Amino acid sequence: MIVETGHYALVLALAVALVQSVLPLAGARLGDGRLMQTGTNTAILGFLLLALSFACLVTAHVQSDFSVLNVFENSNSAKPMLYKVTGVWGNHEGSMLLWVLILGLFGALVAGFGRDLPASLKANVLSVQAWITTAFLLFILATSNPFQRLSPAPFEGQDLNPVLQDVGLAIHPPLLYLGYVGFSIAFSFAVAALIDGRIDAAWARWVRPWTLVAWIFLTLGIAMGSYWAYYELGWGGWWFWDPVENASFMPWLSGTALLHSALVMEKRSALKIWTVLLAILTFSLSLLGTFLVRSGVLTSVHAFATDPTRGVFILAILAIFVGGSLALFAFRAAALEAGGLFAPISREGALVLNNLFLTTAAATVLVGTLYPLVLDVLAGTKISVGAPFFNMTFGPLMLPLLAVVPFGPLLAWKRGDLMAAAQRLWAAAGLALVVVIAVLAYTRGGKILAALGIGLAAWLILGSLTDLAGRAGFGRVARGVALRRLAGLPRSAFGTALAHLGLGITLLGIVSVVTFQTELITTMTPGQVVEAGGYAIRYEGTEKRQGPNYSEDAARFTLMRGTDRVDTMESARRLYTARQQPTTEAGIRTELFSQLYIALGDAGANGGATVVRVWWKPLVTLVWLGAVVMALGGIASLSDRRLRVGAPARSRRRALLQPEPAE
């Protein structure tokens, strides 16, 4: 009964989404408050129904109800409880349900917290959000129904893809989806504005926090996915320019651009049209990512679905939403009111530069991702575009952007003074130069690129600190005053500084790993010793073990510095019995920010010998910690109370008590 209730709730959610697609929009057209109010009710109802449906599917997974096809295909009664729950979204159908659930969540959040929005804007936003929900609910019910039953219920389930049986699955997809789908709100706001043919001043105020929320989650989701791939796949890499990674990276790039242009719009009412376009583009890239992953045109860990009808369905959704919104944009953009003016050298100008670089970078990634697919379709030639392409295109695009990042926050709005900004940055530049020279000296001049890269990272980190210090007035006023002023700075100032600091930290990690890591692939027999990261690593032998749903060969290693035994490490090869699929469990030892990484290759034919890959990865964790710092910056910025605008009713009362200064 639970399963069928979940199924029915899903169908009912579709009916509710249809009502939400029509009534609030009609209400906004007619100016009828009651019709517009239905949007709030249906958005919350729809979310509750989707939550009920999702809870039912989780229950079926937890109880190993193999009369549900989805549970049978992706679960196993021997699977540990955590993976029974996370397995709900470790497959195509369940993850689509999570996708729609989050779509509904964002709609309900707008409905619940959007009291201060102009009623007609809110109604339009909720209707557009419901169009997306309707499209994806139709997709789920027609091609990917998670509640499809199986009779008679089989013996035992087929188990979850072993690569996915990891804590990472509990965190990565929900974060990523919150990011992906969060951009749907920016999209809905953009389309709602286009439908009305006008952009309210409240528009930018509202779009920015939603974009920030989505961006924070997407940043964390991508970082988490990268770390997961790093430790689970056993290749020792953390980014592969894999099409699926690119699919999540493109919305991040354009979402970052959107975040910055929304800032300009909010502050100066400029770049309105551009911001609307970016909002559409960002969500379109999210949809494109969904299409690439779900249509089966790609082969990857993420490609759960290889059913062509699904691909065609998502392609149709993609075409309707992207094509429709862009057509609407072309039709309406000219009618939108242009915003304020600014000089090229100004905060606005810097943000425009940032936008140009980020969107070009996103376009580069898009080309690199789609070109092989298009070529395959048109010419039947299979090529793979990998790291070399992106290193040659994406890298050179990002370097100048990173170099000018510290200037941006130091420039004044409307008309900035580049020389003044440069003067305030001389200390950071000098210190960065010292870092470059220090690295060159340390490597005896052998690694010029590494020195420059680390110098750039230092420049970013110091530059963002300079911004904070300058705003607080360190060096100009007494330290006590400066500290007090620092504490009194708006949170968004900390947000900017933290986000740029995080960027520098990530860059430091990337440069360090790319240039200083050591890799060793060798065959080892028990007792043999190899050197890596200043350790002598002795292979002790391999032990067979039995897990709940897998068997593993666990190799033990002893780490020695000189003759002192420092630690032991373990690295394993697993075989998951239900699917007869092998996985690797890399042994990773973290030392401050660096890691020693040991992965097992194939076992040797004659007893004891095994292929071992040992990496020493200096400062590798900074790659992900930097992303966490960026997300913290986003959170700081989000908590800035200035983003919240009072509702008119309240303001009138305030205005009576405290008259506005003369305008």
Added chain:
Amino acid sequence: MLFWVVAASLTAIVTLAAVWPVLRPRTGASPVRAEHDLEVYRAQLGELDGDVARGALRSEDAQTARAEIGRRLLRAAEQAEGARARPGARRGGLIAVAVVVAVAVPALSLAVYGTLGSPAMPDLPLEARAGSDPSAGGMTALIAQAEERLKQAPDDGRGWDVLAPIYLRLSRYEDAAKAYRNAIRLLGSSAAREAGLGQAATEIAGGEVTQEAKSAFERALALDPTLLQARFFLALDLSQEARYAEALPAWRQVVADSPPNAPWMAMAKAAVADAAQRTGAPALAEAAPDPRPGAIEPPTSPGPDADQVAAASQLSSGDRQAMIEGMVAQLAERLKSDPKDAEGWKKLIRSYNVLGQPDAANAALRDAQATFPPESPEGTDIATFARDLGVTGAGETRTP
């Protein structure tokens, strides 16, 4: 039925909540959009002062910005002044909307669910399947239970002994081998356990009788020289090692001792013919399905070659099932003529249970108790054993 009550309540609540705002009387006019804009511009003016104070904006720029925002503010104020709340939809229209929604939501939901859903199908979680009758799911649950128990008490030899043949049948050979090894370690060697271990090891090796398997079968034969299973695989080993001269008599013995309709018979006969052809010896008369006078395989029509035997040695799961069923049938026959064999009865009950034939298992328990009354030591042993398996002897006519 309960499902329909839930579905109907859900539909009713959802429909009502969706149309509720439409049914309410008109509320006071909500603020027009320009008033929201006013609010934003006021906030911006406030921030401008903050920016100037922090030095993010020069004061002359702030002046122009303030003028710019001020202009927008004034215009918005004018709009707010001039805007009048629009009349909204007419009452009749709204009622029509409410009626359409109230009809369409349930109708659409039922139509879509009607084509996609299976309202009559109950949930079948692991526990429910465990409690239900011994269908396939019941066995899974039993195995899961047994595994759980063995995790708590890994030295329960009998648990391993029960589980081992089940694993073997489910093609979980690694598990089967482990279970047999544990059973042998804890309960000591027995012909059945050794032979089972050998079969599991053979399956793990993809049908090849490994050295380990071979020694297991040899130990099994030492304990029970009549054990057909062990003799079958040892003969297979000889064939695989191309020792046809030794394989031929071994296969002939297997064929001679097997019941004529045994499922492995076809394979054994093929192996006899193959070995005979390779050694040049004439095939046994019984190897040929239709013996005619002087029916010796003509040299132009050779018997199955080594590849065929090798292929046959990798029994399909259906064949294995048949082989097991054949062995069980044989055991039942033997117990009918010689019922004084408590271990044999236990084996039979367990086998039926594994094969998912609860009635047969119950019948076997009753037959066993006819020979060994429940008061006798063997009877108690059998009863406990059966109870552990979940075989109750239901359908019993006589009271103990």
